Amino acid sequence: MEGLEKAIEQIKENIPKLDLRENEPMRNHCSFKVGGAVRAFAVPGDLFEMSKVMFYLHMNGVSPLTLGKCTNVIFPEEGLDIMVISTENLRKLRLGETENTIYAEAGVSLAKLAQFARDNGLSGLEFASGIPGSVGGGVLMNAGAYGGEMKDVVESVVVYYVPTQALTEVKGSDCGFEYRRSAFEKINCAIMGAVFKLTPDDPEAIGARMKEMNAKRTASQPLDMPSAGSAFKRPVGGYAAALIDRCGLKGYTVGGAQISQKHAGFAVNTGSATYDDVVELLDHVRREVYAQTQITLEPEIRIYPKGMMLVDDWRERKQTIIDGMLEQAKQNAADSAAESRDVRPS
Ligand SMILES: Cc1cc2nc3c(=O)[nH]c(=O)nc-3n(C[C@H](O)[C@H](O)[C@H](O)COP(=O)(O)OP(=O)(O)OC[C@H]3O[C@@H](n4cnc5c(N)ncnc54)[C@H](O)[C@@H]3O)c2cc1C
Structure with a gap:
C-alpha cells in the first residue's frame, strides 16, 4: 500500500527513536497465538509520540489499528498490509x-x-x-x-x-x-x-472480592490454554456457552482450534491452530447452534479479514464536501440569476 510505505518512511525519518518493527508476526502478541505478520508494528513511548505516528499515517491516507494486550483479536496467517499501534508502553x-x-x-x-x-x-x-x-x-x-x-x-x-x-x-x-x-x-x-x-x-x-472472582474464573475457564476469551457475545436471554454445550459442541475440533472441554464459551488453541481453523470452527458452531435453536450467535472475538486494508479517506471525503459546496454555490447563483430575470419589470 503506497500511502503506508510513505508513512513508514516519514515516521522513520521524523520519529527516529520510535520502536517501529517491520513485518512483525502477530502470533507473538495475540493471546490465541496465531497470526502472520503486519507490515509495521509501532510501540510509541508516550502519548506525544503516539499522536505523531497517527499524524503521519493520517497525512498519507492510512488508518492504524490500535491494539492493547491483543487478547480479543485474531489475524490471518498471510499477514496484513497495515500498521498496528501498540499501547503497551502507555502505562501511566x-x-x-x-x-x-x-x-x-x-x-x-x-x-x-x-x-x-x-x-x-x-x-x-x-x-x-x-x-x-x-x-x-x-x-x-x-x-x-x-x-x-x-x-x-x-x-x-x-x-x-x-x-x-x-x-x-x-x-x-x-x-x-x-x-x-x-x-x-x-x-x-x-x-x-x-x-x-x-x-x-x-x-x-476489595481484595477478598477480587480473590473470590478470580477463583471462580480459574475454576471455570481454560486459562492454561491460549484463547481470546469468550468466542461469542451473550445472546438475548441466554448464555452462548450453555447453548453451545446443549448443541453437543463442547470439544468440537477443527485442526488445532477447539471448543474448550472446560468452558464451551471459549475457543482454545490446542497447539497448532491456524486462522482458518478458528474461522471454520466458529462458523460451524454458529451454523449448528442456529440449526438447533434458531438463535444467531454474534462473535465477540475480532477476526480480521484476509487482505484487510485500513484507509483514512479524509482527502476524498473533504473533496466530496468541497465539490458538493461548489455545486450548491453554482446552483444558488443560477437560481438567483433566474429569480432576478423573473422579477425584472417588462
Ligand atoms: C482468558 C481470557 C479471559 C477473558 N475474560 C474476559 C471477561 O471476563 N470479560 C470481557 O469483557 N473480556 C474478556 N476477555 C477478552 C479481552 O481480554 C477483553 O475484551 C479486553 O478488554 C480486550 O483488551 P485488549 O487490550 O486485549 O484489546 P485488544 O485485543 O488489543 O483489542 C481489542 C479491540 O479493542 C481495540 N483497541 C484496543 N486498544 C485500543 C485503544 N487504545 N484505542 C482504540 N481501540 C483500541 C482494538 O482495535 C480491537 O478492536 C478475556 C480474554 C481472555 C484471553
Whole structure:
C-alpha cells in the first residue's frame, strides 16, 4: 500500500527513536497465538509520540489499528498490509484530580488498574482484575465480568480524534456503552486513557472480592490454554456457552482450534491452530447452534479479514464536501440569476 510505505518512511525519518518493527508476526502478541505478520508494528513511548505516528499515517491516507494486550483479536496467517499501534508502553497510572478517581493510560493492564484501585481503598474495578486486557481495549468493548462492566466506572475517556488531530475528553455518559460495545468502535479515534470514578472501601474487603472472582474464573475457564476469551457475545436471554454445550459442541475440533472441554464459551488453541481453523470452527458452531435453536450467535472475538486494508479517506471525503459546496454555490447563483430575470419589470 503506497500511502503506508510513505508513512513508514516519514515516521522513520521524523520519529527516529520510535520502536517501529517491520513485518512483525502477530502470533507473538495475540493471546490465541496465531497470526502472520503486519507490515509495521509501532510501540510509541508516550502519548506525544503516539499522536505523531497517527499524524503521519493520517497525512498519507492510512488508518492504524490500535491494539492493547491483543487478547480479543485474531489475524490471518498471510499477514496484513497495515500498521498496528501498540499501547503497551502507555502505562501511566495515578490517582485522579478529583476525589475517588483514578487516571490510567490506555496500555495499563486491567489487572494492574484493579490492584491500584484496591491499594488505594477504591472499589468498583474488582470485576476487571481477572480480565487480561488493557484499559484501551476494555473501554472500547465495554469489558465486563461478574455483574460489573467498564460503563459503571468510566467517568471520562481521553481520545485522539483523527479527523481533527486533537485530544478530546469524552464523558462516560457520551461513550455509547452497550453490552460489549462502545461508540469508539465507529469513530476514527484512539483511546489514550480514561478516568475511573470509584467508591471508597476497605482494601481488604476489595481484595477478598477480587480473590473470590478470580477463583471462580480459574475454576471455570481454560486459562492454561491460549484463547481470546469468550468466542461469542451473550445472546438475548441466554448464555452462548450453555447453548453451545446443549448443541453437543463442547470439544468440537477443527485442526488445532477447539471448543474448550472446560468452558464451551471459549475457543482454545490446542497447539497448532491456524486462522482458518478458528474461522471454520466458529462458523460451524454458529451454523449448528442456529440449526438447533434458531438463535444467531454474534462473535465477540475480532477476526480480521484476509487482505484487510485500513484507509483514512479524509482527502476524498473533504473533496466530496468541497465539490458538493461548489455545486450548491453554482446552483444558488443560477437560481438567483433566474429569480432576478423573473422579477425584472417588462
Ligand atoms: C482468558 C481470557 C479471559 C477473558 N475474560 C474476559 C471477561 O471476563 N470479560 C470481557 O469483557 N473480556 C474478556 N476477555 C477478552 C479481552 O481480554 C477483553 O475484551 C479486553 O478488554 C480486550 O483488551 P485488549 O487490550 O486485549 O484489546 P485488544 O485485543 O488489543 O483489542 C481489542 C479491540 O479493542 C481495540 N483497541 C484496543 N486498544 C485500543 C485503544 N487504545 N484505542 C482504540 N481501540 C483500541 C482494538 O482495535 C480491537 O478492536 C478475556 C480474554 C481472555 C484471553
